Amino acid sequence: MLRLDRRTFLATGAAALAAAGAGSRALAQAPIKLRFGHPHPEVDSWHRAGLRFAELVKEKTGGSVIVEVYANGALGNDQTMIAGTRGGTLDLCLTGNPFFTGLAPQLNVLDLPYLFHDRAHVARVLDGPIGNELRAQLEPSGLKALATWEVGWRNVTNNRRAVTVPADMKGLKIRTTPNPAHIEAFKLLGAVPTPMAFTELFTALEMGSIDGQENPVTLILNAKFYEVQKNLSLTKHAFTTAPLVMNKAKFDGLTEAQRGAILAAAAEAATIQRQMNVDAEGTSLAALKEHGMKVVETVDIPAFRAIVADKVKADFIAKFGPTLPEQIAAAAS
Template identity: 40%
Template sequence: MKKALGMLLVFMLILGVLAACGGNTETAAPSGSDATEQQSENTNDDATKPTFESRTIALGHATSDSENSHYHQGALKFKELVEEATDGQVTIEIHPNGVLGGEREMIEAVQLGTVDMVFTSTGPVGNFASKSNAFDFPFLFRDREHAYKVLDGEIGEEVNQQLESAGLKVLVWAENGFRNITNSTHPIKTPDDLKGVKIRTMENKIHLDSFRQFGADPTPMAFTELFTALQQGVVDAQENPLSVIIPNKFYEVQDYLTLTGHFYSPAPLIINKDLFDSFSPELQDVITKAAEEMRDFEREFIYQQEQEYLKIAEENGMEIIQADEYDFEAFFEAAQPVYEKYADEYGDILDRIIATE
């Protein structure tokens, strides 16, 4: 009897051990399996991937929201890059068409912190950092590549530092392009052709003095007021890059386009410095890299669009005076008193810009 009980206990013990082993076989993955390695990789990725606080950043610009508008397409690219890099936690809210005000008003709003960012021309920037006026001298830059080396290099950084002291941080210097003259009265081929012509310019002392030397009657005016002023004959002419002239349909109120290329016009993307400084290092990195990629995209966008811009101008009835049809030497000579007037203030930085290779 005792022997039978002993055998029964041994048999039950064996069944318990087998059941336990069977349970482990069903639920545990083999050591070193692909599933275990993948689970470990996912855990590590989640641990190292940065997270971002949900926020919306308002970005204003004064040009149209059309498909051939360089500011707007650049802003859309920046929005795409930032939102993708932050998994949509950071949203870029674009306000085109000057709905937040003229360029000077938007820069002031960014300085005050009531607007987060602005994509702008350099016209009003000199009111906040005097060194930036050096970029606006007539016939200063030989070509685009010369401008890029200056803006993306040491001289551009000097201007950036001056703007930071005013509470404005330049993320990148994008592009408007070389500026050209349009008017509604007659072809412009020499400075004499500008005599008595009332031309809208940006609120920029270098631009104003240059056009006085060319013989025109320059009138500073916010860009948001320009189309109506041309339409109503308040001014006869204006000057802008093709990237602004065509998307804003100035051909509807201007008959003549002269490819003077008299100023090169950068386009800084500016953010409130205190706001940028409040971002985490990870978000600062995202914003900076997105701005740099946008800058390269936007510059290439303008370059590729130029021939299309000219085609649209011609199709809409503008008479185009090509670069080899106007008197460059006469305009260049007329501009020299502007350099002389500001030699004490800007002579050193202008010499450095000219010497940049």
């Protein structure tokens, strides 16, 4: 029989304990991986800023949290990703504010037509108490809104005719978001609003099942809508924001330091993403012209505003009261 002396036994036991401890520490130190999905193309500011967000999270958490970014609706369309993030099958998602208004109806205030004067006005609202209040309204739905990014100024494209005055909109079947403010505005203009996920839009335009759509010039270029649309009118009828949200239970399960790092990274990336859009607007418009789009730059915006702004705002006030629209108006200067 093999006999172990006491020193050999103790040394062997210590080595085994040390190995077990090292294994436990390795498991404890394994980074937390978060999947982040969005519907825009890889060339768009959402993806480029999303990659920067991932870098910032890694830096600020010392590598303890890793974010993997998926573009082009690879993890689902707008509503699917929101549902997945609420349910925990997806960790983070980014999409336009209109897709969240079914969960937090007062978010609809941000989509009222001709609400914002300029981007400085937008930033004061999103990054101040109003933005904080609106983001918090998503928490009962299981979402932690980390920051608010942007889609930008929305403009109309279509394949039937140039749009210069409101009467040109009559009868056009236009893809909109499912947001009540967007739908009502296009009804008032005599168009036929057709809510649809962004990931389905190019095909619908290509097949001719709708006449047109409305999005910022940067996204019109990045999504190659110029391949299936002839006319672009710079209506700038609304400014669309985009909450970056995380599964709230997943967020709450992180350490305090990790939560703070992710919030800081999301806010920093929001500033980066918005500036990307500012920088790209002029060159995007020029590129769309080069691709053959006929651009109407002298749209009768006062006429559009007169039809939609007060009426859609009045509908919101009837449901939720005047406080939020008044606070946003006061933030204009």
